[in-house]
Amino acid sequence: xxxxxxxxxxxxxxxxxxxxxxxxxxxxxxxxxxxxxxxxxxxxxxxxxxxxxxxxxxxxxxxxxxxxxxxxxxxxxxxxxxxxxxxxxxxxxxxxxxxxxxxxxxxxxxxxxxxxxxxxxxxxxxxxxxxxxxxxxxxxxxxxxxxxxxxxxxxxxxxxxxxxxxxxxxxxxxxxxxxxxxxxxxxxxxxxxxxxxxxxxxxxxxxxxxxxxxxxxxxxxxxxxxxxx
Amino acid sequence: xxxxxxxxxxxxxxxxxxxxxxxxxxxxxxxxxxxxxxxxxxxxxxxxxxxxxxxxxxxxxxxxxxxxxxxxxxxxxxxxxxxxxxxxxxxxxxxxxxxxxxxxxxxxxxxxxxxxxxxxxxxxxxxxxxxxxxxxxxxxxxxxxxxxxxxxxxxxxxxxxxxxxxxxxxxxxxxxxxxxxxxxxxxxxxxxxxxxxxxxxxxxxxxxxxxxxxxxxxxxxxxxxxxxxxxxxxxxxxxxxxxxxxxxxxxxxxxxxxxxxxxxxxxxxxxxxxxxxxxxxxxxxxxxxxxxxxxxxxxxxxxxxxxxxxxxxxxxxxxxxxxxxxxxxxxxxxxxxxxxxxxxxxxxxxxxxxxxxxxxxxxxxxxxxxxxxxxxxxxxxxxxxxxxxxxxxxxxxxxxxxxxxxxxxxxxxxxxxxxxxxxxxxxxxxxxxxxxxxxxxxxxxxxxxxxxxxxxxxxxxxxxxxxxxxxxx
Numbered sequence: 001x002x003x004x005x006x007x008x009x010x011x012x013x014x015x016x017x018x019x020x021x022x023x024x025x026x027x028x029x030x031x032x033x034x035x036x037x038x039x040x041x042x043x044x045x046x047x048x049x050x051x052x053x054x055x056x057x058x059x060x061x062x063x064x065x066x067x068x069x070x071x072x073x074x075x076x077x078x079x080x081x082x083x084x085x086x087x088x089x090x091x092x093x094x095x096x097x098x099x100x101x102x103x104x105x106x107x108x109x110x111x112x113x114x115x116x117x118x119x120x121x122x123x124x125x126x127x128x129x130x131x132x133x134x135x136x137x138x139x140x141x142x143x144x145x146x147x148x149x150x151x152x153x154x155x156x157x158x159x160x161x162x163x164x165x166x167x168x169x170x171x172x173x174x175x176x177x178x179x180x181x182x183x184x185x186x187x188x189x190x191x192x193x194x195x196x197x198x199x200x201x202x203x204x205x206x207x208x209x210x211x212x213x214x215x216x217x218x219x220x221x222x223x224x225x226x227x228x229x
Numbered sequence: 230x231x232x233x234x235x236x237x238x239x240x241x242x243x244x245x246x247x248x249x250x251x252x253x254x255x256x257x258x259x260x261x262x263x264x265x266x267x268x269x270x271x272x273x274x275x276x277x278x279x280x281x282x283x284x285x286x287x288x289x290x291x292x293x294x295x296x297x298x299x300x301x302x303x304x305x306x307x308x309x310x311x312x313x314x315x316x317x318x319x320x321x322x323x324x325x326x327x328x329x330x331x332x333x334x335x336x337x338x339x340x341x342x343x344x345x346x347x348x349x350x351x352x353x354x355x356x357x358x359x360x361x362x363x364x365x366x367x368x369x370x371x372x373x374x375x376x377x378x379x380x381x382x383x384x385x386x387x388x389x390x391x392x393x394x395x396x397x398x399x400x401x402x403x404x405x406x407x408x409x410x411x412x413x414x415x416x417x418x419x420x421x422x423x424x425x426x427x428x429x430x431x432x433x434x435x436x437x438x439x440x441x442x443x444x445x446x447x448x449x450x451x452x453x454x455x456x457x458x459x460x461x462x463x464x465x466x467x468x469x470x471x472x473x474x475x476x477x478x479x480x481x482x483x484x485x486x487x488x489x490x491x492x493x494x495x496x497x498x499x500x501x502x503x504x505x506x507x508x509x510x511x512x513x514x515x516x517x518x519x520x521x522x523x524x525x526x527x528x529x530x531x532x533x534x535x536x537x538x539x540x541x542x543x544x545x546x547x548x549x550x551x552x553x554x555x556x557x558x559x560x561x562x563x564x565x566x567x568x569x570x571x572x573x574x575x576x577x578x579x580x581x582x583x584x585x586x587x588x589x590x591x592x593x594x595x596x597x598x599x600x601x602x603x604x605x606x607x608x609x610x611x612x613x614x615x616x617x618x619x620x621x622x623x624x625x626x627x628x629x630x631x632x633x634x635x636x637x638x639x640x641x642x643x644x645x646x647x648x649x650x651x652x653x654x655x656x657x658x659x660x661x662x663x664x665x666x667x668x669x670x671x672x673x674x675x676x677x678x679x680x681x682x683x684x685x686x687x688x689x690x691x692x693x694x695x696x697x698x699x700x701x702x
Contacts, residue, residue: 028381042296049350049427054685055682056681056682057638057683057700057702058636058679058682058684058685058700058701058702059438059682059684059702060636060684060685060701060702061702062637062638063637063702066637074657076578078582078585085638086638086639086641086663086699087249087613087635087639087641088637088638088639088640089605089613089635089636089638089657089699090601090602090603090612090614091612091613091632091633091635092630092632092634092635092636092637092639093601093637094603095633095634095635096637100600100601100602100603103600103601104586104598104599104618105598105599105601106589106597106598106599107593107596107597107599108593108594108597113298113592113593116592117589117592119594120585120589121585123588124577124581124582124585125578125581126579126581126582126584126585127585133584137622147576157515158653178682179681179682179683182678182683182684184302192701204617206657208634208654208676208684209634209655209676226628
């Protein structure tokens with residue numbers, strides 16, 4: 001019995017759900033092997049909407065995108081940041097090896113402008129990646145963006161508040177990000193194409209500080225001398 | 230030498246009807262009390278005729294558009310015709326208000342004979358819906374007279390031209406009115422009869438001025454012409470017969486002007502990135518509508534797309550009676566290089582990129598798009614600079630590794646730190662700079678992990694307060 005199954009498997013006459021990572025959906029590698037393994041097409045899906053829902057800022061959420069940003073700007077594709085909550089800090093991006101010439105920050109005044117900008121960026125062949133921080137979005141808006149994303153061949157990542165995680169969404173990939181230990185970011189894949197949700201993936205990221213500085217603690221704890229020049 | 234004269238009998242009427250999507254009855258009026266001077270075919274069909282009073286004309290046709298005849302206006306329109314004419318002929322002299330003289334003899338070879346030139350001009354006039362009476366002549370005056378009396382022929386045969394000149398009645402010969410009257414009283418009704426008379430006798434009886442005029446006509450006296458040269462910039466004025474109250478109504482006439490601009494740019498082998506459009510109102514001062522594209526462009530369709538975006542957001546303060554399109558900035562064109570057979574290249578992507586930026590900038594405004602750049606400064610605020618996308622150039626003076634460790638998120642204004650952090654990761658990094666330009670800072674920066682799991686960039690300033698200045702996103 002097992003002999004027959006082995007033969008079937010060896011002849012590749014039986015499709016196994018395990019092999020789904022070999023799907024040919026166009027994707028852009030995330031740069032993180034563990035995450036790639038769990039994503040259809042081995043990376044961020046192109047021409048589809050991706051929703052990221054970090055529980056807070058500063059948990060390493062941009063680190064997840066950095067390898068892709070670096071690769072796209074390197075091939076002269078544009079990366080748009082639409083209405084980011086804070087300033088994307090140029091020195092940090094430059095340090096990570098990102099070509100700043102292809103990074104454009106767009107600030108819009110209204111929801112209509114925001115949607116319009118997103119759609120236009122996605123439809124252009126010059127765009128590699130669009131990262132947007134929408135204020136509030138109706139389901140129909142997300143559907144509209146999903147359609148715009150499908151018409152282009154670029155990556156589209158929406159950052160939304162973690163409270164939207166329980167609502168359903170037409171996005172192709174939905175990630176919930178949470179803080180873990182300093183070396184990891186905890187990622188829940190809430191929705192993906194061709195697969196079940198995955199809970200609590202611990203994706204290793206480059207820690208901000210590689211070796212914890214033992215002397216730091218001493219320097220800080222003491223009351224600072226008041227006499228300053 | 231052979232001259233070609235173009236007489237535009239209905240210049241003003243045709244100028245006004247150019248801005249209309251469909252023809253409508255119009256009449257040119259002037260004088261006090263106002264009388265009809267000219268009527269376009271649509272109006273003439275209903276019986277509107279020159280010489281009628283305005284009351285009669287409007288009674289015949291209630292929806293008749295009345296346009297006051299304005300000579301200075303007409304001169305400006307005439308210059309617009311000279312601009313396109315200049316592409317086909319070399320030497321142009323303006324005969325305000327309704328004629329243009331060009332030298333044709335030297336252009337015959339270029340256009341494949343006089344017929345070629347004639348046909349080119351006629352098709353160009355047709356395309357612009359303009360009526361012009363053309364005539365050739367061996368002197369400027371002869372060409373003008375033949376054109377104005379509509380006896381123009383496409384020929385350079387001296388005998389034929391002379392023959393038609395002879396038949397012109399004296400009153401159309403543009404002589405001094407007194408001289409004309411005297412000649413008529415003498416029984417000399419056509420120019421042919423006058424040419425038979427000896428010059429000396431004519432000068433004695435009619436005065437030297439009239440005699441000189443006649444000599445210029447036949448070519449025995451020199452008739453120097455003042456040449457017109459095209460302006461360095463593009464200027465197109467549109468006038469609407471009826472006030473335009475909605476922005477959508479502006480698209481049709483402006484599209485026409487943009488197409489003319491495209492032709493002009495193609496002819497000059499230039500591109501432009503700045504269009505100045507002005508909308509004129511009856512009382513209020515004109516509305517400026519600057520149109521900018523991020524990259525040099527010459528296609529009307531590209532400008533039209535930007536214009537459409539601009540007009541969508543425009544609220545007219547009052548009805549528009551006319552518009553001007555002006556371009557002063559011309560940029561010479563570069564041929565895109567490095568295209569492979571399938572058009573897959575950087576230049577194609579660059580074009581899409583510039584196109585996208587133009588669209589975004591037009592809709593969102595100039596300040597909405599910003600590029601990032603790194604500055605060589607220790608102060609965190611100054612190290613990252615925004616640039617408008619036009620001026621953004623590579624500021625990669627610093628190598629990657631020379632850059633200090635910085636957070637990806639930078640807060641516009643530092644937030645006060647409420648709770649002590651969970652774990653200190655690095656620091657202090659003292660930044661004390663800016664004493665030279667009045668924006669002095671003196672801070673100790675730390676990297677710390679907060680209880681919420683966030684990694685922040687904190688600082689303590691001289692007053693001892695703790696602030697969050699960035700997030701390691």
